[in-house]
Structures are given as C-alpha cells and as structure tokens.
Amino acid sequence: MALDPFEPLLDQARAHAAEYLRRLPDRHVGALAGRDEMLSALRAPLPQQGEEGGAVLDLLAAQAERGTSACNSSRYFGFVIGGAYPVALAADWLVSTWDQNAGIYVISPLVSVVEEIAADWLLDLFDLPRESGVGFVTGCQMAHFTCLAAARHAVLHHAGWDVEAEGLCGAPRVNLVVSAESHITIDVAMRYLGLGTRSLHRIEADAQGRMRIDRLRERMASLDGPTIICAQAGNVNTGAFDPLREIAAVADEYGAWLHVDSAFGLWARASGRHGALADGIELADSWATDAHKWLNVPYDCGIAIVRQREVHRAAMTSTAAYLIQSQGVERDAVDWVPDFSRRARGVPVYATLRTLGRDGVEGLVDRCCARARQMADLLACEDGIRILNDVVLNQVLVRFDDDDDITRQVIVGVQREGTCWLGGTVWHGMAAMRISVSNWATSEDDAEASAAAIVRVFRTLRGGRHV
Ligand SMILES: *Cc1c(COP(=O)(O)O)cnc(C)c1O
Helix, strand or coil, rough: CCCCCCCCHHHHHHHHHHHHHHHHHCCCCCCCCHHHHHHHHHHHCCCCCCHHHHHHHHHHHHHHHHHHCCCCCCCCCCCCCCCCHHHHHHHHHHHHHHHHCCCCHCHHHHHHHHHHHHHHHHHHHCCCCCCCEEEECCCCCHHHHHHHHHHCCCCCCCCCCHHHHHHHCCCCCCEEEEEECCHHHHHHHHHHHHCCCCCCECCCCCCCCEEEEEHHHHHHHCCCCCEEEEEEEECCCCEECCHHHHHHHHHHCCEEEEECCCCHHHHHCCCCHHHHCCCCCCCCCEEEEECCCCCCCCCCCCEECCHHHHHHHHHHHCCCCCCCCCCCCCCHHHCCCCCCCCCCCHHHHHHHHHHHHHHHHHHHHHHHHHHHHHHHHHHCCCCCCEEEECCCCCEEEECCCCCCCHHHHHHHHHHHHHHEEEEEEECCCEEEEECCCCCCCCCCCCCHHHHHHHHHHHHHHHHHCCC
C-alpha cells in the first residue's frame, strides 16, 4: 500500500501533537490571542490553486498555543471540561483513520460491536437497568434531546397519541416539570422537540441547588395529564444532587416520566465513596451524560440512556428502502441517536473503559473530588475568601471579600496570570468563582499551585486597594 500521500502528513501531525502535549503542563492555561490576532494569522482569500498540505498543517499548528485554551491541561478548571486521557486520544486517531460511517452495522461491524460492548459496560458501571437502550451522541445536549424524544413518545402514547405520526398539533399538552436550577440544555431540548419552554413548571431549589421535594409534591398535585419531570444529578455550579429516590417515588405515583440530567454526576456511580449521592437514580426512565467530561475522552461524546429500549428505538429509528438495516441482534446506531451518518464515538469510550477498568474510573472520580476538596480547604484558610457550597463532588464556588466586584476582578486576574484557568457564575444573586476539577491528570501539586495563584491574585488586588 502506498503510504505516500499520508505518511509525511501524519508524521508531521504527530510531531505537532507531541509538541502541543509537551508544552501543555507549562504553558499559559488560557488562550492568549483573540479574534483579531487569529484572523490576521489565518485569513486569506480562498486560494485558487491549493496549497501544500504540510504547509497548511504548520500554519494551523503555529497558532495553537496562543489561540487555544489549554482545556486538557491539569490546571484547567473552567466550565466542566474533561481532559483527553492518553489512550482515548490515541483511539480517537484510529477513529479518524478508519473513517467509518458508524450509522449502520453493515458499514462497520467492528464499530457496531465495540459500541454494543461499551454500552453494556456503561450500564454495568453506572448500575442502571441492563436492558436499557444506549446511544452515543455529540454531548449531553443531544443526549437530552434523545431521551426527551423517548419521553415525549411514551407519555403521549400513553395518552393515546402517536407523536411520530401525528406531530404535536392537536396533541394533549405535556406538562414539563424541571428544577429552577436545571441546566439550559434541558430548555433547549424542549424547544427542539416542539414542547416549548413557556409552560415549564420550575420547582424551587434549596440552598445547594437541589430540587425541593415538598414543592415538587405540591406542583404535581395540581397537574393533570402527560408529564415529564427532569431532575438533576450534579448541579453545574455546586455539584449537588437532587433527592432522586424521593423524586422517583413522586414520578411513579403520578405516572410521570423521570429524566435525569447527569452530565457529570452519573460518574459518581463508579465510586464507592461518592455513589451514594446518586442513590435512587436507577429508578428513573432516562439518563443523559457525557463521556467528554468525566471519562476524559476527546470532544465530542455524550451518552443517552433510556430504560425502555423499545421506546428509545421508536423515538429515534429511521428506515429507508436503500438502507440495509440489521434484522437481528446486530446494532444499528441510527436506531439510538438523532444522527444518520456519524462518527464512531463509542470507540474511544471502549478504549478508555477497558484501559482504566472499574478501579481506574473510580480512581479518576475520587481523585478529582479530592483535588476539589483540597483547593476548597486551601482557599478557605485565607482571610476574606469564602467557599459558598458544600463540596460534595468536584465543583467549588468561591467568593472574595463578599463582594461582586472583587470576586470578578480576582477571576479576571487569575485568567491573566495563567497558572490555571477558571470562570465565574452568579450563585443566589452573588458573583462567584467556579472551580471544576474534571481532568484525570490534576495532581495535588496542581491543586496547590492553582490555589496559591488564586490567593496571590487576591492579595495583590487587596494590597492595591489599601494603598
Ligand atoms: C455540561 C452540562 C450539560 C451540557 O452538556 P454538553 O456536553 O455541553 O452538551 C448539561 N447539563 C449539565 C449539568 C452539564 O454540566
């Protein structure tokens, strides 16, 4: 086989990748360049005659350090962003190399089987009903879409309405019950599904961001007809879990569908120490989570899980005369996801789970939580710094001098300083710094150096004010 067109370019890409990874631990964690600088480096008229591929790779790679954030750095604590575990990155390279359209079995028995096995492993790891349907999607957003499409199908079917055939015009109204603290992607999924957001019933949350069960009971008593409840395992700010067992009992009492946004929280189930947070989660009807967050596979990979696999399939499946779909036990991905043609996202999941094993995933989760705790403890020692949440998982909320302005200035100062990167939020009307520890490589030293950098920036700001 002539490797000619490929080999030089792949060697070059590999060298650039190695250099990027080598510099990752020491580089400024945030992006240093903005749109203007990137445009001036990269914009040109679309060439009439193409350029040499190697030169194009060099051009892109040369901008990578200033134009990217080091999201996969062990000191990146923004949003909820996982790193890329080494074998996950390597498996992802294979996925691109194989260039499989992973939509149907007939194109790629390997990918179909790998995804079938990865799906089983995940159900096992999360201890969810083993007969559930599983789909590998782009992220938790599309996992919500997939799960809530199944929910829509089921609750309307129960009300005597075939939503796939009839659409929503004239359908019974579906009650949507969500936490006041639900993630915005729940609203977006409702919009995509034609369910709308105006009539969302938002249930008050407690001080940690957990849905209040008393308020849920009150609201449910006032509702009639098909109902979907969305609970949350892992609040994006505090990491808190809704009282899932109690919510499941309410859902059961009213015959409502229970969906759980567990983008990162579902991974607590892999940990003996943290699993109890998600007690009762197995009683839900559907679960949305991410692999690109806590499992640390490269972007993008989310996972949609639906207890009743026939309902999952009914909401997603597509058929056409030219498609050679499997009739038997073989898995066609198009039955479980909104995509038709798609990337073999399950392959890095398989590789990572097999490499880490149960112990490895548990270690990853426990380590991140310990580092979050460590940073919270270190910061809390400093006069003027307050931790706003109970640090139950991997998320920490920090406030400085009990002042919005100071807190925001510290965040910007830390981003500029470059030892680590983190962002801000508004929690109960107060500005707060968010720390999310979601990277396999974050060490005690990383946590210590980052906390020290945050304290340094805070002291400098304070010193400046007192002069
Ligand atoms: C990140 C996140 C989402 C959205 O996930 P994507 O993978 O970005 O689509 C939804 N819910 C929660 C709680 C999250 O943390």
